[in-house]
Amino acid sequence: MxxxxxxxxxxxxxxxxxxxxxxxxxxxxxxxxxxxxxxxNIEVTASQLDKVVSEIRDAADEVYYLGSPSKKTVTVYLPKGVQSISVTANKIVFVVDSPSGDYELVKWSAANLTGSIQTYHGIHHVRVEAFDTYVSITD
Structure with missing residues (x-):
């Protein structure tokens, strides 16, 4: 046993x-x-942001070439992690937070740009409007 x-x-x-x-x-x-x-997730966020900035820049160039009083509304989705957005001179700059540190995503435009876009994540309806000497980009 x-x-x-x-x-x-x-x-x-x-x-x-x-x-x-x-x-x-x-x-x-x-x-x-x-x-x-x-x-x-980091790569997907970076890809989404690149697409967003490109769409806004392309809309700005389009209304710039069409001239005043052209307007266009672009609907984009901003993912989490965008710290600030600046629209000045002829560039759009997104400052993005990532685990490896902050980085800037910059797109250049043919137009003189002014305006602001809010940084909350989610759907944004960005209005792009051409004036005589500049293009306005607002959220």
């Missing part, structure tokens, strides 16, 4: 060792998955 109890204890111990080993292998996989998903 004693032999049988030792066998059950050995099986239990082996089972615990196998489960512990599987758990130890799972932890690095979870960490790798988390890091990769974080990197993908």
């Amino acid at each position: 004693k032999k049988r109890g030792k066998s059950k204890a050995q099986i239990s111990l082996e089972f615990l060792i196998v489960v512990g080993f599987a758990f130890l292998l799972t932890i690095p996989l979870v960490i790798i998955f988390y890091k990769q998903s974080e990197n993908i």
